Amino acid sequence: xxxxxxxxGANRPRLSLHVPEPRSRPGDTxxxxxxxxxxxGAQPRxxxxxxxxxxxxxxxxxIRVLGEDNRTHGPWNPQLSxxxxxxxxxxxxxxxxxxxxxxxxxxxxxTSFYLKCTGEEAxxxxxxxxxxxxxMIFPSYRQQGCLIAREYPLVEMINQxxxxxxxxLMGRQLPILYSARAVNFFTISGNLATQLxxxxxxxxxxxxxxxxxxxxxxxxxxSTAEGDFHCALTFAAVxxxxxxxxxxxxxxxxxxxxxxxxxxxxxFAARAIGYGIAGLRVDGNDALAVYAAERWAADRARxxxxxxxxxxxxxxxxxxxxxxxxxxxxxxQEGKDWPLGDPIERLRDHLFEIGEWSIxxxxxxxxxxxxxxxxxxxAAEANGILGHGLHQPDRTMFEDVFExxxxxxKEQSEQAVRERSVxxxx
Amino acid sequence: MAGLDTAPAAEAExxxxxxxxxxxxAINDALDVMLARDPDVVLLGEDIGYFGGVFRCTAGLQExxxxxxxxxxxISENGIIGVAVGxxxxxxxxxxxxxxxxxxxxxxxxxxxxxxxxxxxxxxEYIAPMTIRSPFGGGIFGGQTHSQSPEAIFxxxxxxxxxxxxxxxxxxxxxxxxxxxxxxxxxxEPKRIYNGPFDGxxxxxxxxxxxxxxxxVPEGHYTVPLGKAxxxxxxxxxxxxxxxxxxxxxxGVAQEKGVDAEIIDLRTLLPLDIETVEKSVQxxxxxxxxxxxxxxxxxxxxxxxxVTERCFYHLEAPVERVTGFDTPYPHSLEWSYFxxxxxxxxxxDRLLNE
Ligand SMILES: Cc1ncc(C[n+]2csc(CCOP(=O)(O)OP(=O)(O)O)c2C)c(N)n1
Numbered sequence: 084x085x086x087x088x089x090x091x092g093a094n095r096p097r098l099s100l101h102v103p104e105p106r107s108r109p110g111d112t113x114x115x116x117x118x119x120x121x122x123x124g125a126q127p128r129x130x131x132x133x134x135x136x137x138x139x140x141x142x143x144x145x146i147r148v149l150g151e152d153n154r155t156h157g158p159w160n161p162q163l164s165x166x167x168x169x170x171x172x173x174x175x176x177x178x179x180x181x182x183x184x185x186x187x188x189x190x191x192x193x194t195s196f197y198l199k200c201t202g203e204e205a206x207x208x209x210x211x212x213x214x215x216x217x218x219m220i221f222p223s224y225r226q227q228g229c230l231i232a233r234e235y236p237l238v239e240m241i242n243q244x245x246x247x248x249x250x251x252l253m254g255r256q257l258p259i260l261y262s263a264r265a266v267n268f269f270t271i272s273g274n275l276a277t278q279l280x281x282x283x284x285x286x287x288x289x290x291x292x293x294x295x296x297x298x299x300x301x302x303x304x305x306s307t308a309e310g311d312f313h314c315a316l317t318f319a320a321v322x323x324x325x326x327x328x329x330x331x332x333x334x335x336x337x338x339x340x341x342x343x344x345x346x347x348x349x350x351f352a353a354r355a356i357g358y359g360i361a362g363l364r365v366d367g368n369d370a371l372a373v374y375a376a377e378r379w380a381a382d383r384a385r386x387x388x389x390x391x392x393x394x395x396x397x398x399x400x401x402x403x404x405x406x407x408x409x410x411x412x413x414x415x416q417e418g419k420d421w422p423l424g425d426p427i428e429r430l431r432d433h434l435f436e437i438g439e440w441s442i443x444x445x446x447x448x449x450x451x452x453x454x455x456x457x458x459x460x461x462a463a464e465a466n467g468i469l470g471h472g473l474h475q476p477d478r479t480m481f482e483d484v485f486e487x488x489x490x491x492x493k494e495q496s497e498q499a500v501r502e503r504s505v506x507x508x509x
Numbered sequence: 510m511a512g513l514d515t516a517p518a519a520e521a522e523x524x525x526x527x528x529x530x531x532x533x534x535a536i537n538d539a540l541d542v543m544l545a546r547d548p549d550v551v552l553l554g555e556d557i558g559y560f561g562g563v564f565r566c567t568a569g570l571q572e573x574x575x576x577x578x579x580x581x582x583x584i585s586e587n588g589i590i591g592v593a594v595g596x597x598x599x600x601x602x603x604x605x606x607x608x609x610x611x612x613x614x615x616x617x618x619x620x621x622x623x624x625x626x627x628x629x630x631x632x633x634e635y636i637a638p639m640t641i642r643s644p645f646g647g648g649i650f651g652g653q654t655h656s657q658s659p660e661a662i663f664x665x666x667x668x669x670x671x672x673x674x675x676x677x678x679x680x681x682x683x684x685x686x687x688x689x690x691x692x693x694x695x696x697x698e699p700k701r702i703y704n705g706p707f708d709g710x711x712x713x714x715x716x717x718x719x720x721x722x723x724x725x726v727p728e729g730h731y732t733v734p735l736g737k738a739x740x741x742x743x744x745x746x747x748x749x750x751x752x753x754x755x756x757x758x759x760x761g762v763a764q765e766k767g768v769d770a771e772i773i774d775l776r777t778l779l780p781l782d783i784e785t786v787e788k789s790v791q792x793x794x795x796x797x798x799x800x801x802x803x804x805x806x807x808x809x810x811x812x813x814x815x816v817t818e819r820c821f822y823h824l825e826a827p828v829e830r831v832t833g834f835d836t837p838y839p840h841s842l843e844w845s846y847f848x849x850x851x852x853x854x855x856x857x858d859r860l861l862n863e
Contacts, residue, residue, distance in 0.1 A: 102576040108559070195650035195840070246841035254841030257652030273654025274612060275584060308583030310615060338560035339581050412560050469650070474841040484836050491805065495834045502851045 103342030109410060113417040120422060123147035123369070124156025131383040135361045138391075142352040142362040145396060148371040149429050153436035161213075161375040165439040171212060171232075171370050172430045172440075173448060175204035178228045179427065180452045181237065184460055185244055189258075189405045193468040194244050196258045200225045202400035202418065205370040205426035206331050207301065208232045210395075213377035214299055214327075221269045221282035221300035224259055225331065229301075233266035237459035246474060247467030253475045253482070275306040279315030279328065286324040286390075297384045299327040299377075304351050304394075305336020305344050316392065320358040325384035327377065328392045331367065333399035338412040352394035360390045367397030368423040370430045396423070477503050525727040531718045532703045535677035535726050536566045536642070539684040540604065542730050544574040547602060550688060552579040554589060554606030554642075563608055564644055564703060586616035590641065594623050597637045604688055610645035610697060611654045617662075624693040625668030640687040640694045645673075646754055646801050647838050648701035648711065648847060656838035658802035663695045664779045664811065670694045670735060671778040675702065675756040676723025679776060682733030690735060699753035707754055708761030709849040738782035740789075744771040747795035747860050750786060750812050752778065755799045755848070762853045768861065770797075778808055783815065790816055794825035795860045799853060804832035826863035829856045 106114045126146045129137045150156045163171075182199040189197040200207065207228025211220070220229050230240060239251060243261055246254040252262055262270035269285075272278060282300035289296040302312065307330055319326045330351045334341050344351075355362025361383060365376040373395060380391035400418035402409045434440030467473020481488060481496040488496070530538065543550045552567060558581040561568030571579040582589050586607055593603040607613045613620075624637040647656030663671045672687055672694055674680035680698065687694040701707050705716040718724040741756050746769040749759045756774045763770040771789050775781065790796045796816050798809040809830040816828050831848050839846055 100577045102558075102580045104559075104576070196652075250841075253839075255653070255837070255839045257654065257840055260652065273652065274614070305584045308585040308588065310585060310587045336555075336584060337563065338556045339584075343581050344583055406563075469841060477842060477845045480834065480836055480839050480842045480845060492835060495804075495836075498852070499834065499845050502849075503845065505851050 103340070103347050105340035105342065105413070107414050107417070109412065109414055111414050113414045113420040115420060115422050118422060121145055121147065122156075123150035124159075126157060126159060128158035128379070131379055132386060132388050135355070135359055135389070138361040138363060139356050142355055142364055143350055145364055145366050146372050146376055147366040147369050148375060149369045149433055153429075153432040155371060155433070159372060159375040161371055161378060163371065163374065165434065165437070167212070168371075168430060168434060169440065171209050171374070172427065172434065173452070174208045174231050175228070175370065175427045175430070176449060177452045177455070178204045178208060178231050180449070180456045181227065181231070181240075184456045185241070186405065188244070188460065193464070194246065194258050195469055196405055197244065198224060198259055198404040199401045200227060202421070202425060203331060203333055203367065203397050204228050205373045205430075206329065206367045206395040206397055209370040209373040210299070210329060210377040213374045214297065214381055217267060218297040218299055218381070219267050219269060219282070219285050221278040221285070221298060222271055223275070223278065223301050223303055223306065223331075224271055224273075225303065226301050227259065230261060230263060230266065230268060233268065235263050235266050235268070237456065238462050239263070241460055241463035242466055245463055245466070245468045247463065247469075248473050248475055249463070249466035250475070253479045276302055276309035276311040278302070279311050280318060282328070283315045283319045283324050283326050286319070286326040286384075287322050290322070290325060295385060297325045297327065297381060299329065299381075301329045301331060303336055304330055304332035304334075304341050304346070305339060307351060307354065308344050316354070316358045316360065316390070319390040320360050323387070323389040325387070326390040327380045327384060328390065329377070330392065330394045331397060332394050333397050335399045335403070335409070335413070337403045337407060340413075350394060352392060355392040358392075360392060362392045362394075364394045364396060366423055367395030368426040368429060370426055371433075398423070525729060525731075527725045527727045529719060529724045530677045530726040531705070532674070532677045532680045532698070533564060533566055535681040536684055536698065537568060537570070538726065539681040539688075540567060540570055541573065543604075543685060543688050544570060544578055546730060549600060549602040550578070550604060551596065551601055552604050552606065553582050553593065555582060555584055555608045557581060557606050562606065564700065566642070566698075567606070586612055586614070587619055590616035590619035590624065593639045593641075594619060594627065594637050597639050598635050602688060603639045605639060605641050607641060607643040609655050610643045610659055611657045613641075613643060613659065620663075620669070620693070621666050625666050628692065629668060636691050637693045638691045640684070640690070640696050642684070642696045642698060644700035644703070645697040646699045646701055647843060648707065648754065650840065650843055651838075652840040653837040656843070658697075658800065658833070660695070660697055660778060661802060661806060661808045661811075664808055668693070670780065671697070672735060672776065673697045673699065673752040673778065674776065675699065675741075675753050675774050677718055677726050678723045679733050679739070679774075681726050682731050683735065683776060685730060686732040686735050689732065694735070697753070701754045702757060706757040709758035709847070709853070710761070711844050711847075711849075733776070735777045736780045736782055738776055738785040739774045740771065740785070741774040742770060742772040744769040745793060746770055747797055747857065748773060748786075748789040748793045749797045749799060750775060751799040752776065753801070755801055758849065759797075759799050759853055762850050762857060765850070766854060766857060768857055770857070781815070783819070786812075786816065787819055790820040791823045794823050795863070796820070796824070797829045797831065797856050797860055799831045799848065801833050801848060803835045804830060805835050807832055826860050829860055831856045
């Protein structure tokens with residue numbers, strides 16, 4: 084019967100493949116009218132110990148604290164002291180100054196690659212402040228703000244970027260793929276999303292040992308398509324592991340808009356619903372909302388109430404990296420037209436509004452940060468830049484493959500040293 | 510078609526207009542030809558649609574052939590290969606792109622346990638006629654996750670073919686042959702020579718494909734058959750087995766040293782053109798194997814075993830292997846890692862002095 088019907092399929096509707104397409108392309112004016120942006124303060128704040136289901140309305144909402152009037156609103160206001168807010172402001176501005184200088188350094192040929200996080204500074208800086216220093220960070224490659232929030236020395240970061248002889252990672256890794264155990268920051272992989280199940284595992288280990296450390300992972304919205312995202316959340320849900328999954332939805336994954344990762348159908352926060360864990364969707368350009376949400380998730384995890392998935396809704400203002408030219412796939416104006424503004428300006432304006440900051444202070448801070456970054460860059464440059472000979476000795480290439488070097492690597496190491504002496508007999 | 514000793518397939522007659530293309534343009538051309546010729550061909554991968562791929566290999570193809578033939582995928586290599594298996598089961602001929610060979614591992618189960626074995630386990634009820642394209646190899650300061658050469662992982666899997674071109678002409682002809690092949694093909698594109706040949710001297714000005722052997726590419730459809738090697742340089746003193754970028758490095762060293770090497774560009778690693786290999790080694794009595802991939806259990810180990818097994822009584826010296834070191838691809842020491850002219854030259858000297 085069924086196959087008979089299929090043969091007569093002529094009058095059945097023809098299937099068609101849907102391929103998502105962003106609303107605007109180069110030459111178009113950016114259109115964000117489709118975004119449903121609720122006013123700040125309108126979102127309820129459930130107790131940290133609530134059932135996961137109590138957060139589900141928030142998966143399709145947007146937690147916001149800073150309003151158009153530059154004042155704080157509603158129950159998510161984290162009530163940070165002016166000092167705490169100034170520190171977050173300063174570190175976000177430092178991230179931006181650092182990004183600008185390192186981008187230029189790449190253009191000047193001092194290194195092979197760089198990648199900015201412009202417009203997304205709050206999602207790393209403010210979120211890190213909501214964690215304890217002991218909590219382990221499992222970053223993606225766009226979380227330089229986590230290192231800066233944990234006051235990791237800029238010179239160390241730049242030594243890594245320049246792949247020079249002072250680079251603690253021995254020049255082995257692509258620039259920005261840091262590792263910084265000293266500040267509980269996991270080694271960054273170039274392969275997307277691998278850090279997510281690792282974060283779950285770290286959190287499970289902490290729970291196995293009866294410790295009180297959490298794991299917090301960051302991932303781009305594009306990377307949530309990887310299978311690792313699924314198993315990370317499944318394990319976290321099954322074992323109620325004290326993990327925070329921060330999805331930075333900056334709208335773009337290289338040239339692919341968020342629709343290619345499924346955003347036309349559901350929010351990224353709403354993924355939490357299927358796993359039965361808590362989920363929050365947050366204005367990622369509102370440093371206070373970011374802090375409040377991360378703090379909520381940290382308090383929840385720390386009191387054994389399990390994992391939380393947070394979507395930080397933000398915008399990638401710059402190209403993907405120094406290898407990318409975004410003007411070929413999106414309108415040039417999009418970043419300027421992004422309706423949630425700039426995270427640094429918004430926090431600055433709030434501090435102005437409450438009389439805790441001034442234009443003069445801000446300008447002085449910017450000048451100071453610029454000088455700080457310049458000095459760090461000069462200090463790192465004294466240790467060498469990429470491709471100018473001041474790198475780690477060749478034998479270091481063979482170290483750390485194993486704890487102890489097997490015979491074949493010893494032989495190969497001798498070969499490498501001999502080749503160098505042929506190339507540069509001194 | 511200077512420098513090409515293999516006669517092109519019958520269709521590419523001498524009247525067919527040719528033009529000089531880069532390897533990227535030749536790959537783009539092959540995809541364009543196949544999209545136009547065969548409605549079953551579909552292209553899928555990260556950033557390959559509107560944008561045209563991070564290396565521009567699919568530039569313009571979505572606009573020309575439509576969004577349901579050439580489209581962006583979610584960032585999931587497992588998903589990309591898995592859906593390609595399903596599309597093949599329906600009867601399509603998918604050409605998935607994996608943005609860098611270093612990112613193919615999340616898709617490994619779908620390749621190894623599924624695509625490679627579909628034909629066998631279903632007694633040919635189902636096949637996986639897909640060609641997985643992916644740029645591989647180093648030399649662009651990409652660090653360990655943009656530089657790997659994982660071809661030996663795939664030649665070790667029964668049911669997969671593995672192909673590596675070394676010129677624009679071959680890239681187009683091999684890619685068309687791969688797409689038309691009914692078995693799954695891993696098509697690794699040596700990204701260092703996308704825009705020009707590379708002799709291993711990273712500190713000399715880069716060359717473009719302009720005026721280089723193998724850069725003239727006929728328009729339209731032609732194939733370079735899978736499983737056929739190319740003698741890139743005929744010679745008597747020793748045989749060099751290479752593929753991809755290393756064909757150019759070996760040729761450069763032979764020229765510089767004035768060594769009368771016979772350089773065989775394998776083109777297809779599996780199935781291997783064993784006849785051409787045997788004939789050459791039996792003639793020269795000496796064999797140097799060169800690849801950029803790590804040494805231990807690399808494809809060179811298989812080649813060395815084959816040559817030793819099949820040409821033992823012709824060999825006048827032990828088979829030599831020149832490879833990348835057995836470490837992850839380092840960033841700053843990239844050129845110490847790369848099997849460049851010194852390493853290749855020393856091995857040639859050793860063989861010639863035997
Ligand atoms: C497994 C894997 N596949 C593909 C890539 C190539 N790649 C690097 S970044 C990127 C886009 C990631 O986008 P998203 O997750 O949204 O993060 P964002 O760059 O926006 O911060 C891709 C496809 C990779 N690094 N790893």
